[in-house]
Amino acid sequence: MAKLLFRLGNVPDAEAEEVRALLEARGFDTYETRAGFWGLGVAAIWLHDETQYEAAREVLDEYQRDLAERMRQERDNLVERGEAPTLWTRLRHAPVRMLLVAVAVAVILALTLLPFVWLID
Known part of the structure; x- marks a missing residue:
């Protein structure tokens, strides 16, 4: 087999x-x-x-x-x-991509944490 x-x-x-x-x-x-x-x-x-x-x-x-x-x-x-390659060299070579990744991370964090923040209010 x-x-x-x-x-x-x-x-x-x-x-x-x-x-x-x-x-x-x-x-x-x-x-x-x-x-x-x-x-x-x-x-x-x-x-x-x-x-x-x-x-x-x-x-x-x-x-x-x-x-x-x-x-x-x-x-x-x-x-x-x-x-x-370091974070800074990647940022220099592909700033738009790094910006999009940072925005994506922020959106995911916001969507994850907002329900808990609303519970506190």
């Missing part, structure tokens, strides 16, 4: 391609499902042979540890060079 190995929802295409290549290189028999037009399905990589699950999971866990380390190293390099 097939076993879910790796969910593809919100996974960048480059990472998904690396995972596919890694599993193929290690000889795991997998197949993919898509979420479908309405997004009701499960976009994932499935393992055909359930007995290979532990070995495949170890390979993926090692890959994810290495990926996390690479991402941390990349972030540290950006911080060292002073190129890491």
Whole structure:
């Protein structure tokens, strides 16, 4: 019976391609499902042979540890060079977007808290 190995929802295409290549290189028999037009399905990589699950999971866990380390190293390099994105750089580069986010947060807070404020009166 097939076993879910790796969910593809919100996974960048480059990472998904690396995972596919890694599993193929290690000889795991997998197949993919898509979420479908309405997004009701499960976009994932499935393992055909359930007995290979532990070995495949170890390979993926090692890959994810290495990926996390690479991402941390990349972030540290950006911080060292002073190129890491901060709130102020994002505000400078996309002021309208940041303003819309702030307005959205204020509206959500107002809608959440107004019923309680009205109870106090």
